Structures are given as structure tokens and as C-alpha cells.
Amino acid sequence: MTRKPLIAGNWKMNMNHLESIALVQKIAFALPEKYYAKVDVTVIPPFTDLRSVQQIVDSDKLKLRYGAQDMSEHDSGAYTGDISGPMLAKLGCTFVVVGHSERRTYHYEDDAVVARKAKAALKHGITPIICIGEGLDIREAGDHVDYNINQLRGSLDGLTQKELAKIVIAYEPVWAIGTGKVASAADAQEVCAAIRSELSRIASPETAAKTRVLYGGSVTSKNIASIVAESDVDGALVGGASLKSDEFAQLCAVAAGGPF
């Protein structure tokens, strides 16, 4: 089965709403519409930018999609500072990242809460991009495959078969995030393939065959070609390189098999 690659630009805590308007317009200009037949592209701005991004995407009928970097497991209520699935759905978000290693580290999110957030996203028609990934100590000990599979199981706990068929997984080794130390294409393939076989067990072979498994960690327009050439890597979750319009557009064009 061929899976359409997905490139997700995670802006993290960068870009105010005015900057977000400029960046989306520049990406739209730099990546001609024809590329969207071969690659899905989404930006993942901070919450404060989503309304501005929505307005640009809607008014210019862009094929670019957008999503949020996190969401609450709850629909509403006394959860100061949190943002709910219904709020994101109302803003037209297609995706939400859950379980990013920065949330796991700085906000102490564990697999159980990640799984509940993923379930909440699906309840509101938003596709969760569920992140897993090992630290350097685990990689050096050679335990990375087992570690990621355990994290995957925990982060999917309680999802029904129907829900499992609607998710995106992102493998982001923590040691490769923001460090310039990209995993080799073979390293990315090893874990992404293991994720797919586990999905085949906990969901079904059909679901595993159609689920997009992304790689993230120091992805640029220079290394994306070798990463997406791997049979089980279906795109990338991109941090730093998603903040520059030309670089991000180039990266998406290469993921589409271009430039053409």
C-alpha cells in the first residue's frame, strides 16, 4: 500500500500571530499547489496563532492544513490554561500533536495521559500525531526498539480498533531533537518498522499498512530524501526547519518526490 507522505511543521514556542500570518503566506507562495497531490503538509503553530492561520488558509483556500501542539483530555471545565478538543475543532484544526517529548519532559505527561488526549482528539474529529522516542541513554544501551514499543502500547491504551485506524505516529528520538544529530535513515527505518509491526498486532495488518509513521529530529531539506526513501517512514515532524519558509517548502517538495 502506498501511503501519502505527511510533513508536519512543529513551530514549538515560536512565532507570534503576526509572524504566523507572514510565514504561512510565504510557505503558500514557495510551495506551489501541485505538490499537494503528492504530499500532505500541515503547520503546527502555537495556540495563539491558530485563528490567524485559519483565516489565511480559509480566505486563500490553501491546501495547507494546520493543527495544535497539545490539547486537554477534557472537553471543558475548570482546567486553567488548557485548551480543549472542541475549541480546536471549532478552529478547523486537522491535527494535534500529543505526547511530544518536550511535553513529556517539561509537563510530566506520561503514556496514560497521552493516550487519553489522543482519544479525546479523535472524539472531536482531530487526527492525533502521537509522539514516542527514546533518550540517548536508552539508545546507547541498545534498548531503543523495546522502549519505543512499550511507549507505543502505553500511548495507545484504550483506543478502539476504529480509533487506531485514524492516528498518525511520530518517532522522535530525543537525542536527535534540535541537536543537528539526525538519526540515520536506517535507524529511523528500524524503529518505524517495529512500530508498524506492533500496530499490526494491536490493531490489524490493514490498519498498520495504512497508518502514517513519521520520523522527527533534525530533519532538513538536505536529509529528508533519504529518510522518506525508507519503506516504513511516511514523512516527518519538523521543528527548526519549519520556521523558514523556503527551507520548509523545499523540504516538502523533496518529500513529494520533486522538485517538479
Ligand SMILES: O=C(CO)COP(=O)(O)O
Ligand atoms: O521535535 C521536533 C519536531 O516535533 C524536531 O525538532 P527539530 O527538527 O528542531 O530537531
